Amino acid sequence: MIGRLRGVLVEVGEADCLIDCSGVGYVAVCGARTLQRLPAPGEETTLYIEHTWSAEQGPRLYGFPSRDERRAFTTLTAIQGVGPKAALSVLDVLPPGELASAVAREDKAAVARANGVGPKLALRIVTELKGKSLADAGFTPSAAGVHAEVAPATPSVAGEAVAALLGLGVAEVNARRAVDQALIRLGDEAELSAVIRAALQELGR
Incomplete structure (x- = not known):
């Protein structure tokens, strides 16, 4: 990933x-x-x-642009009826800290300002987020703004190479096999670009 x-x-x-x-x-x-x-x-x-x-x-x-926005996005898309496009629209008008404040105020109108988000969906978003700990989403309403969080682990070269091949339409099982073979040839310290090139050669591209 x-x-x-x-x-x-x-x-x-x-x-x-x-x-x-x-x-x-x-x-x-x-x-x-x-x-x-x-x-x-x-x-x-x-x-x-x-x-x-x-x-x-x-x-x-x-x-x-930040881990907080990424986590807010994943929390929004977990709500029924909120797809990626709607979640991005919400974050366009309400960054994480402002969204948390709107939820605390039950300000459905603020959420409904997002493009493609009607009153019923705005109500669902406010209701769903209010029923959860917003700290799990990486943001909470506070005067200090967004809470800090622990940085995620850096993705491995193998993981990023597999993801790149998936983005090219390669089946996951084939992508992982090709990357494994590439790493055997190049070694674990190989750069990402070299691993991807070698994996593509393994796939006969």
């Missing part, structure tokens, strides 16, 4: 961006507020990633 990307921003689209990490380009879907705050193409940037998989879309990476 990919948890973070740090690399050179190549381009920014209407709903996503392309980041070059050691020669491998990753497309990350982002909210409008995140895209607006990215640096100019050619500069280095870091995004925290939520890596999802669905039968309809396959693998997809969602990018966020």
